[in-house]
Amino acid sequence: MDVKQDTVESHVVILVTAGYDHTVKFWQVHAGMCGRTVHHQESASFTVTEDL
DSSP: OOOOOOGSSOOOEEEEETTTTTTEEEEEETTTTEEEEEEEESSOOOOOOOOO
16 A cells, blocks of 8 residues: 555654653653653652643
């Protein structure tokens, strides 16, 4: 199947996880890769928002 890039909407899905090892990781879901790791000193909390 031949699909032109400009005709397909692509959305990057990011999953954010936090661990007891004091890291916050940003995962690219479709690629199965961790795109970024941030180290923090204290507890982390998240607010989920949806861009429409």
